[in-house]
Amino acid sequence: MQDFLEIIRTRRSIRRYEPRAVPRELIDRLLDAAIRAPSAHNRQPWRFVVIESDATKRQLAEAMGEQLRRDLAADGAPPDFIERDAGRSHARITSAPLLILICATTSDMDYYPDEQRRSNEALMAAQSTAMAGQNLLLAAHALGLGACWLCAPLFCPAVVRETLALPDDWQPQGLITIGYAAEEKEKTRYPIETRVLVR
Numbered sequence: 001m002q003d004f005l006e007i008i009r010t011r012r013s014i015r016r017y018e019p020r021a022v023p024r025e026l027i028d029r030l031l032d033a034a035i036r037a038p039s040a041h042n043r044q045p046w047r048f049v050v051i052e053s054d055a056t057k058r059q060l061a062e063a064m065g066e067q068l069r070r071d072l073a074a075d076g077a078p079p080d081f082i083e084r085d086a087g088r089s090h091a092r093i094t095s096a097p098l099l100i101l102i103c104a105t106t107s108d109m110d111y112y113p114d115e116q117r118r119s120n121e122a123l124m125a126a127q128s129t130a131m132a133g134q135n136l137l138l139a140a141h142a143l144g145l146g147a148c149w150l151c152a153p154l155f156c157p158a159v160v161r162e163t164l165a166l167p168d169d170w171q172p173q174g175l176i177t178i179g180y181a182a183e184e185k186e187k188t189r190y191p192i193e194t195r196v197l198v199r
């Protein structure tokens with residue numbers, strides 16, 4: 001148990017990786033850890049896309065980058081800022097040895113006639129999928145890998161779906177970059193008493 005808590009305590013978002021590939025056996029173990037997460041109604045609304053090919057990483061990075069440039073230009077961002085941001089995003093995606101895109105689907109969730117309950121079901125699908133993502137991040141750390149959740153796909157779901165030829169109901173939630181860490185990270189947390197009420 002102490003080891004497990006230590007894994008939780010020492011996990012960090014790792015954004016720089018050694019170039020070596022992640023062995024297939026470890027990819028399978030990451031996915032197996034992910035699907036052990038709890039899910040609403042046990043519907044297991046998570047879906048995963050494993051991306052190891054450099055060509056696919058480049059295609060995805062370029063398509064997402066185009067959308068990012070369009071969005072930032074529409075915001076009125078200066079051109080040099082747009083290029084820096086898009087360049088950083090491209091490098092982050094293409095330099096990771098392994099990408100796992102995490103998607104959620106509401107296809108198997110309960111259906112209600114009213115918007116409030118429909119949106120609750122959609123939220124539960126996203127919550128369940130995030131739990132699978134956290135399992136995956138912790139498993140990566142336990143297996144000696146580094147990983148980081150990138151939110152970018154949430155901002156360009158149609159582009160991601162089209163580039164990777166995903167089913168229509170797969171809603172991209174996060175792109176996890178994974179590899180052997182080439183950096184060490186420290187992160188602090190706000191004191192627990194600033195985040196907890198006891199009643």
Ligand SMILES: Cc1cc2nc3c(=O)[nH]c(=O)nc-3n(C[C@H](O)[C@H](O)[C@H](O)COP(=O)(O)O)c2cc1C
Nearest residue numbers: 011012013014015148149150151152174185186187
């Ligand atoms: C939903 C979510 C979205 C995130 N998106 C990004 C991102 O787009 N880029 C990035 O570098 N890190 C991203 N992160 C990682 C956070 O920056 C990181 O978890 C936070 O700074 C705490 O650091 P730690 O994970 O090392 O404890 C994201 C994390 C979560 C949970």
